[in-house]
Amino acid sequence: xxxxxxxxxxxxxxxxxxxxxxxxINQGDFVYVVxxxxxxxxxxxxxxxxxxxPSEGQVFMNGVEVASLKKKEVPYLRRDIGVIFQDxxxxxxKSVYENVAFALEVIEENPRKIRRRVLSVLDQVGLxxxxxxxxxxLSGGEQQRVAIARAIVNNxxxxxxxEPTGNLDPETSWDxxxxxxxxxxxxxxxxxxxxxxxxxxxxxKRVIAMENGRVVRDEHRGEYGYEV
Amino acid sequence: xKFSTARRHIREGSKxxxxxxxxxxxxxGAVTTTLILVGIFLTLILNxxxxxxxxxxxxxxxxxxxxxxxxxxxxxxxxNLSELQNIRSLDFxxxxxxxxxxxxxxxxxxxxxxxxxxxxxxxxxxxxIKANQATQYKSLSEQIQGMDYVDEVSYSQTTVENLLSFNQxxxxxxxxxxxxxxxxxxFLISNTIKMTIIxxxxxxGIMKLVGAKNSFIRWPFFVxxxxxxxxxxxxxxxxxxxxxxxxxxxxxxxxxxxxVELLPFNPFALQISxxxxxxxxxxxxxGSVMSVRKFLNV
Ligand SMILES: Nc1ncnc2c1ncn2[C@@H]1O[C@H](COP(=O)(O)OP(=O)(O)OP(=O)(O)O)[C@@H](O)[C@H]1O
Ligand SMILES: [Mg+2]
Numbered sequence: 001x002x003x004x005x006x007x008x009x010x011x012x013x014x015x016x017x018x019x020x021x022x023x024x025i026n027q028g029d030f031v032y033v034v035x036x037x038x039x040x041x042x043x044x045x046x047x048x049x050x051x052x053x054p055s056e057g058q059v060f061m062n063g064v065e066v067a068s069l070k071k072k073e074v075p076y077l078r079r080d081i082g083v084i085f086q087d088x089x090x091x092x093x094k095s096v097y098e099n100v101a102f103a104l105e106v107i108e109e110n111p112r113k114i115r116r117r118v119l120s121v122l123d124q125v126g127l128x129x130x131x132x133x134x135x136x137x138l139s140g141g142e143q144q145r146v147a148i149a150r151a152i153v154n155n156x157x158x159x160x161x162x163e164p165t166g167n168l169d170p171e172t173s174w175d176x177x178x179x180x181x182x183x184x185x186x187x188x189x190x191x192x193x194x195x196x197x198x199x200x201x202x203x204x205k206r207v208i209a210m211e212n213g214r215v216v217r218d219e220h221r222g223e224y225g226y227e228v
Numbered sequence: 229x230k231f232s233t234a235r236r237h238i239r240e241g242s243k244x245x246x247x248x249x250x251x252x253x254x255x256x257g258a259v260t261t262t263l264i265l266v267g268i269f270l271t272l273i274l275n276x277x278x279x280x281x282x283x284x285x286x287x288x289x290x291x292x293x294x295x296x297x298x299x300x301x302x303x304x305x306x307x308n309l310s311e312l313q314n315i316r317s318l319d320f321x322x323x324x325x326x327x328x329x330x331x332x333x334x335x336x337x338x339x340x341x342x343x344x345x346x347x348x349x350x351x352x353x354x355x356x357i358k359a360n361q362a363t364q365y366k367s368l369s370e371q372i373q374g375m376d377y378v379d380e381v382s383y384s385q386t387t388v389e390n391l392l393s394f395n396q397x398x399x400x401x402x403x404x405x406x407x408x409x410x411x412x413x414x415f416l417i418s419n420t421i422k423m424t425i426i427x428x429x430x431x432x433g434i435m436k437l438v439g440a441k442n443s444f445i446r447w448p449f450f451v452x453x454x455x456x457x458x459x460x461x462x463x464x465x466x467x468x469x470x471x472x473x474x475x476x477x478x479x480x481x482x483x484x485x486x487x488v489e490l491l492p493f494n495p496f497a498l499q500i501s502x503x504x505x506x507x508x509x510x511x512x513x514x515g516s517v518m519s520v521r522k523f524l525n526v
Binding site: 049051072074075076078079083085089090091092093102103105106107108110111150 | 229230232233236247430431434435436437438439440441444
């Protein structure tokens with residue numbers, strides 16, 4: 001369970017990105033986060049795996065206050081969360097295969113299992129044939145799919161996706177959405193920031209709409225849109 | 229750490245050596261230069277040290293008994309001397325033996341003196357003492373002077389003191405010089421690695437976001453540093469061993485001074501190789517791990 005209590009975030013340069021955000025997300029939920037560019041969606045997401053800490057308020061992940069974690073404990077928090085970053089954050093000098101395998105290497109999974117699992121996930125995102133390529137040799141959409149593969153490869157309890165379909169053609173987008181749907185059906189929480197009206201309106205889920213760092217709407221089976 | 233993880237770190241570290249090839253060349257170069265200097269210097273110091281030890285070995289102290297001391301008194305003195313701490317050997321030489329030695333030393337003229345003094349020997353009975361260490365002569369001589377039946381204590385005080393201070397200085401200078409070299413090398417390596425780490429900084433950030441612990445990120449750097457140390461010590465070991473072999477073969481026999489003798493090639497070559505390899509690996513690891521430290525705090 002994820003709880004944000006009156007979370008505000010002011011970045012070092014004085015920009016306020018979140019303003020009194022109160023949100024609870026239960027295990028197994030599927031949540032879209034929508035809102036105009038700069039509304040604070042990415043900032044909201046970063047609170048959960050502690051890339052950023054709140055300036056005010058608290059974030060609880062399964063009852064543990066994230067800001068109170070010791071430095072040493074942070075890696076363990078992150079291992080339970082698969083994040084698809086808006087800018088992918090792939091290791092540029094490693095192959096597709098190595099990028100995905102990395103998430104399993106850090107948890108010291110056994111090599112044979114790593115191999116099997118990585119190949120199966122790459123197959124799932126349709127990139128098995130490009131396993132040896134490095135990110136620079138891939139299109140934007142392909143890189144995005146590598147990021148997706150890395151995020152889901154260790155079967156995390158929570159998948160956070162920051163515009164995971166931003167660079168994908170509609171066809172591939174729906175494949176990826178199907179993947180999310182499947183992992184959600186098996187009990188994984190999925191949080192997805194998106195600008196895709198089509199997806200939000202066709203695959204009805206909970207919608208959290210943000211504007212200027214505030215949650216302006218929070219509806220189950222909601223529609224796309226953020227005009228107050 | 230699991231075995232498979234260790235293997236992964238080794239593989240990763242080796243790959244980085246190849247991936248960052250120009251940085252590897254620069255760092256290995258720094259290690260190589262340092263180790264050549266350290267190797268030559270160390271060879272010099274160790275051999276000097278050996279010479280100094282040979283000389284120290286030969287220093288001894290003579291305790292002259294009072295002329296009036298009879299057998300009983302001499303026994304008592306010997307007893308007292310043998311109870312001293314820090315002595316390595318204690319030999320008695322009677323006044324007759326002393327005379328014989330003197331006569332021998334004087335050659336032809338000695339013969340005549342020998343017969344003159346045979347009946348009224350003017351020499352003292354003497355004890356020859358070697359201390360465990362040259363530094364101990366001074367306090368030993370003070371203690372012995374306070375004993376009964378002692379006429380005079382003599383040892384070549386200035387020789388010993390000069391020798392000791394020379395040794396001390398040589399060692400201090402050597403240690404200082406070598407430390408300075410090593411620090412320079414570590415600095416060079418960590419700077420070289422830092423230059424490429426700016427590129428790797430982003431990588432490290434990503435690894436942390438994906439849940440890698442600091443140690444997991446650090447290990448490949450450790451391996452990388454160790455490998456650079458090994459690579460960097462190959463040429464210096466070759467040069468030092470080759471050079472020393474040449475010197476040893478060609479000059480050791482020609483040096484005819486009693487104390488001056490090169491350390492035997494056989495254990496020395498192995499020892500210096502291991503020392504250089506060890507130092508190389510140490511500075512490689514140190515430089516490498518230092519360079520990554522700052523970037524782990526993200
Ligand atoms: N690291 C940062 N330092 C300073 N300001 C930041 C930082 N990250 C984000 N901001 C600012 O915070 C605000 C919210 O940014 P955020 O990235 O959360 O928006 P977003 O909703 O994800 O937008 P988009 O849809 O374009 O991805 C913006 O005004 C942005 O300029
Ligand atoms: Mg964003």
